[in-house]
Amino acid sequence: MSDIGRTSAVALVGVRGTLVEVEAHLTSQLPTFSIIGLPDTSLGEARERVRSAATVADCPLPSRRITVNLTPASVPKRGSGFDLAIAMAVLAAAGTAPGADRRTVYVGELGLDGRVRPVLGIIPVVLAARDAGVDRVVLPVGNLAEAQAVPGVTLTGVDSLRSAAIDAGADLPAGFVEPVLLPVPSDDTPPPLELADVVGNATGVRAVITAAAGGHHVLLLGPPGAGKTMLAERLPALLPDLDTDAALEVAAVRSVAGHGVRSWTHRPPWEAPHHSASAAALIGGGSAQLRPGAVSRATRGVLFLDEATEFPRVVLDALRQPLEAGRITVHRAGGSAEFPARCQLVLAANPCPCGNAGTVGGPACTCPPSAVRRYLGRLSGPLLDRIDIRVAVARVTTGTLRASDGTAPTTDAARRSIGDARERMRSRLRGTGWTTNADVTGAWLRSDGRAAPGASDLLDRALDLGTLTMRGWDRVMRLAWTIADLDGDDRPDRRHVERALALRMAL
Template sequence: MKTARTWAVALTGVDGHLVEIEADVSNQTPGFKIVGLPDKALGEAAQRVHNAVTNAELELTRRRLTVNLSPASLPKHGSGFDLGIAISAVATGGVLDAASIARTVHIGELGLDGRVRPVPGVLPSVFAAARAGFDRVVVPHANAAEARLVPGMQVRAATTLAEVAMWHGADIAVADVEPVTAAVAPRSVPEVLDLADVVGQEEAVEALIVAAAGGHHLLMSGPPGAGKTMLARRLPGILPPLTEDAALEVASIRSLSGAAVDVLDDMPPWEAPHHSASVAALVGGGSRGVRPGAIVRAHRGILFLDEAAEFSRVALDALRQPLESGSIDIDRAGFRARFPARFQLALATNPCPCGNYGVRGAECICPPIAIRRYSARLSGPLRDRIDIDLQVARVAASRATAPERSGTTTAQAQGRVQTARERAERRWTNTPWTVNAEVAGSYLRQGDLRLSTDVRAPLDRALERGLLTLRGYDRVLRLAWTMADLAEVERPGRDELGRALFLKKGLIA
């Protein structure tokens, strides 16, 4: 056999593209050349493959071997092509079943000793193979569990190159070799904290339930010790469990990040980056292979920014576009990677650098200009994208030492949230939306769900007086529908809209 073909997967973001690996032998000066727009890591595959094939006691041609990765215009990154390159190269000698390798997708990195090493992004790669019509894939032994999460795929877990060659018909003895394990720690499951531990703060707890029920973004402002972080950490526990499709999306992103993936977790993800995080840490980046940032890892879950005013303004403003679109595009020379980023944003901030501005009985030592500058770190356009702007005060001593606990537990709150989301999901059937926070403003302002003039009157006045932008107007409408879902009424009335307006701008209708 002079030419052999098999398949691998190139990832751009979470999107996988099938790549045909074509190996051809020619009567020219001996050598091993990989073409088809490989990056540096992939260009070095020639030496890894040569040593791995030799140590697996397989034969590689002594003539000129050219490996083409098609389509040639698609950038290819990483070492996950090693296994496919090695199999196609060995197959040019006629020792492997050409039909077998042509209908199999190979994913994995090779060690010099011939063992197959794990690579990130196996789950989205196997998904891409399944969508392209393939039903058989060979993956590293350490990645087998996540590959088997894709239904309908025949997954073979490879320990060595020799083992893979034997599966494709090579007459070779396979030694018993210890498989390479994934060099990552198992993912820790965040503890579910109970809302009943919150003392006082009934309004804040109710605002948290509203945010969870409608998928609304939340800003909590208040002095240190008021319980902002305590409240935010209880938000994931009251969210409904992820659907199977959403859990697969989250698992694919974890796989791209290099985290261990062995089961589908229905717990919404929780990301809480430190306030020193850069723009690249938040949105993702990298000069060669693009890695997902915190907003991508928070997809279908919560992104919590504690001490939000301490983040750089550039990093915070980088959140504005994904908050609107639900995705993030990262452009690099020659390619663009798109990641899903439909997260729920929760911010916590102090009123001033010392934290005592506006606190009864406390002395604020900050000059007025420092207070204004501190507040301005959360820009107007970013605040405009926040649905709920909540002021959190410290709990009085009499409440803190009272024997009774909060009247709302996490289980009760999650039940209310689940019921409200089911009502919203039924309403948005046959639309692209599932929660109120995603609904287009024009649909609520001009469609069949437009509220009556009498109900809208306070909201219209706020818009006319310049207290709200049109974006803020739409966000109040979305909040009002969430209030109606929690109250189990068909449409928002003056009461629901008034509470929504108060949560957004602190205005009394």
């Protein structure tokens, strides 16, 4: 005599999920419990959690041979989020929960007392279930508020295995179980800052507004106290709100990173790791469970590296590929995972170890030339070539304070200008899959996106002389398009290219 029960679960690798069918087979042989289908250690331990939780829930597992198969077997399955799906498949095979079937995805970790504990990464799990055509997900109540960010799927929150079994038709008396909730992380998002507070830094303000409009990377180089961090911290407030697709992508990464109910946001994220961060902390990593790094947590937002020249060069160079591709694939011995990495990089650095190199009217630099070269050499040429805007931020003096006289625009005024420029970009790039000028390819710039006749003469000459690479040519033209959009012009001309070249070659 044998019986089979089936439910569904989701195997999560990075922020991508694969629908997994959970089959439970009961036979009249020596009582054992085995799980097959490429489970990891924590998933293999589900046997004891499921058995104990089922006993406490008054629906003990039958004393028969239980074989649970997770298919497709070629997909790695990790973590304790399969516990509820395994338990419901066994109860379905035993006839205790006849309503549990493969048309419902179950996710949750079981405690020995029968409670269903929340898990990390619930948003990409629900997204994978929806994309696979599943219209119902049963999940822990502790994940319910977070999962409601995903539209188009029915969610049922359960606090215990008993509740899940009753939901699936089990004839059991209802009982109260205190639900387990995810701890709410501290809200470390900086409040919006006012751009008009910046005084005496007209070039820096113009660079930040241009970067926000076109999605360009920025390097701010200047002495201590010149206002580099102040400028960078005002960039997120200038960026437009995320659309629904972008917000879901951000929420999936934040969910895997453990942000809980605050995974969903319409504002671009902000990440500012300390300069002691390792390459794995920046690009992602881990052992059994791969986690997103700072470059992925900042996707669709800003990654700010303050004191960039204090980062080890190998850590900074790890950003070169994700900045170009917009994605990062993390490989480890146990597998690989792909994370989004489409963010704006903002670097802030001093010009030398003492911070006074090149300053006018301030303390003299005491660093030997070899120390200055070694210090700035941590920003490699290939990395700098990917930075569209590179400006020097000068030390503010009383003269520049008087000259500025509050001329920096307010954050609201700058956002309106940026919004108008973004609307021009969307109209021009409709149907291409690109949304900002920073996304366009060199092929487009030399065909449909050609500048006005004679506008690129300076760039062509620099390319022939070797002072500008082909990638640099493309990036200057993208920047020229953004400047033209901010000015309300239909196509960049020589003036826009000169201003773009000045923003890129200002160091």
